Amino acid sequence: MTKIDVFRALHRKRAQGDPLVLPGPWDAATARVFAEAGFPALATPSAGVAASLGYADGATPADEMFAAVARIARAVDVPVSADIEDGYGLAPKELVERLLEAGAVGCNLEDSNGGALKDPHEQAEFLAEVRSAAADRLFVNARVDVFVHGDGDPERAIERAALYVAAGADCVYPILAPTAVLPLLRxxxxxxxxxxxxxxxxxxxxxxxxxxxxxxxxxxxxxxRRATAAVQEIADALKG
Known part of the structure; x- marks a missing residue:
């Protein structure tokens, strides 16, 4: 099986209470730690990678993000999915090509930009174009930002999710959805x-x-952030 086949299979027929847990490495060293710990796949966090490169969340240049993803994917044998924010304004074909060149098997794509939700129909069209360009070579995780930049209405999240799934998204990510609404979303x-x-x-x-x-x-x-806090404690101890 190829890495993308393995990654897709990991999402199928999950038993209740046994979700696929995907740690988020921010560099090659942490990717190796998680892989050697036995996790079957990894998912990079854009904010974590940004911090490791010295940028604020959302400010990482596309070239540097893809280069970081490539270093992570190259360092491990397990599948790696990449958080690429809202796609950096790249055309779907180029976006797919750059992900595949970096060695990623999947991606997160946000439906907001600059703190505002995108039009869901336009986002669905974008996702459909990504899916068309990628065929079965990438696992597309469509982030729904209703609970971050919208009104927090679960029904709005469900409506957006339906459009994205119809467009070919393999998974939906209602980030920061309250736990209480998860059964409704499910x-x-x-x-x-x-x-x-x-x-x-x-x-x-x-x-x-x-x-x-x-x-x-x-x-x-x-x-x-937790690792950085641990390093801060070490630094404080050394200084003290």
């Missing part, structure tokens, strides 16, 4: 759902999110 959305897990103990565990309907779980930049 009932209204066809196919896999990606949920964000918190590391501060405030939200459900990955298994808990799986019980509520999540197919897969990612962590955003949470792992990178």
């Amino acid at each position: 009932a209204g959305i066809q196919g896999p759902i990606n949920m964000l897990a918190r590391l501060d103990g405030e939200g459900p565990s990955p298994a808990g999110l799986g019980e509520l309907g999540a197919t897969r779980v990612t962590f955003g930049s949470g792992l990178q």
